[in-house]
Amino acid sequence: MGFLPGLALLLLGLYLVGEGLAGLKGRRHLLARALGSPGGIVLSGGLLGLLSGSGTGFSLLALGLLEGGVFALGQAALLSLAATWGASLWVGVVALGKGELASFFLVLGIPFYIWPRGRRLGVFLLGMGLLFLGFTEMSQGAWHLASLFALGGLPPWAGYGVGFFLGFLLGSANGAAALALALVPLLGVSGSLALTLGAGVGVSGALIWPALSGRREAWKLLAVLLGHRLAFSLPLLLFVDHLAPLGVVGVHILGHLVYTLTFLPLLARYEGLGERLFPVRTVSPKYLSLEALETPSLAYALVQRELGRVADAVRDMLAKAVRILAQEEGGEAELEALEEKVDRLTREVVLYTAELSTRTRDERAVRFFVAASELEHLGDLVRRVVRQAEKLWAQGLTFSPEGKEDLLEAGRLVLNRLERMAAALATGDKALAQGALAEEDEVAAFVDRLRRAHLSRLESGRPESRATTLAHLDILITLEEVLAGVERLCRLVLEL
Incomplete structure (x- = not known):
């Protein structure tokens, strides 16, 4: 040879x-x-x-x-x-x-x-x-x-x-x-x-x-x-x-x-x-400027750009979560740095927006405040996905190959919509947000199909599906909640 x-x-x-x-x-x-x-x-x-x-x-x-x-x-x-x-x-x-x-x-x-x-x-x-x-x-x-x-x-x-x-x-x-x-x-x-x-x-x-x-x-x-x-x-x-x-x-x-x-x-x-x-870089706002508070229109534009950074961090969290599910290795700890970034930036955006609201009494401040809170909640949901999978693996259990692929497919779909929402939020592109919202019925049908497929595996007596059913359904529900949050954020983009 x-x-x-x-x-x-x-x-x-x-x-x-x-x-x-x-x-x-x-x-x-x-x-x-x-x-x-x-x-x-x-x-x-x-x-x-x-x-x-x-x-x-x-x-x-x-x-x-x-x-x-x-x-x-x-x-x-x-x-x-x-x-x-x-x-x-x-x-x-x-x-x-x-x-x-x-x-x-x-x-x-x-x-x-x-x-x-x-x-x-x-x-x-x-x-x-x-x-x-x-x-x-x-x-x-x-x-x-x-x-x-x-x-x-x-x-x-x-x-x-x-x-x-x-x-x-x-x-x-x-x-x-x-x-x-x-x-x-x-x-x-x-x-x-x-x-x-x-x-x-x-x-x-x-x-x-x-x-x-x-x-x-x-x-x-x-x-x-x-x-x-x-x-x-x-x-x-x-x-x-x-x-x-x-x-x-x-x-x-x-x-x-x-x-x-x-x-x-x-x-x-x-x-x-x-x-x-290689000194550690601290997380701090990139666009929020105290001087810009004197020019509200500029300040609101900067808030929107900073929210885009928060959305990108949430997207990176979900991308890591999908990778962890695919490899069946890792856990919540891998998301901590990104979650800390989301939390810190969200706090700064909320405080900055509150100051803007005090000065301008503009309804946009409320919408930005809600958007920041929604993004922080999405980060918590993504972490919950990984936590549930990690608990399952700690018991020596794994999803069935079909169940795992269904969850990965759902995760990729949510990630795709989250990426579009993040781009729409950062740029103010209403057409992009409207396009994501237009797929609501299609997404609902997709999630329903995954549920029925899981039920079919349970009915056939698949041992892996029976052992992991609660974790499977919890992750699926959590991903649905992430989708719902993405849709609410897309609607907020349309109102900005």
């Missing part, structure tokens, strides 16, 4: 193993226990990384917890380091890979994958098979790369740089370590160990994409993880020849264990450094 196809199979196998393990119950309970102390984070993070097979996935989860205010910067970084260390143990499993094992797991996984209730186990078993098959093909095809890349005798510093690039590119320290393991005959022990160390640092770059997409906290977490791993990997690189007896697997696991344990005494210092490099 060849080296590169084998690498593709191995990466796919690692992904499928992680997907298969993702359904294990109790992860949220383990995560809750990890909140207690740094030692708890190390132990629980290591176990969670081992169960998931993905340190990168937990780096992104740590970012979400940091953004939601559940973890401080040091705790989020420590969770990422510990989970990556736990996941690094999977390279030891890869090293055991044989062609016979690959065939065994692939054949065993087929019947479980076909059986709906055993599909997650089937995905895990197929992933194990592909993982072993990919590593076997990589090992057999490694020598074909010798003439192409001329990597023989690669000095440690160059191997470290190649590993850093591969870790960043693949987003998987395990994948790069498995690659180094397969290339030992070609690179030599020292070159393979250096490549492994570099990949363990380069995998921090998985956070660059969230950072570039505007998630400010990702820059903090990226800076801390990259700087810490880089600082403690370089001494290991200097003594790479002395680490040769440990082999690629041993150095891979040791490196991530060193990064985790050395972080503990430095946790507070890293938090301080992160805050200095």
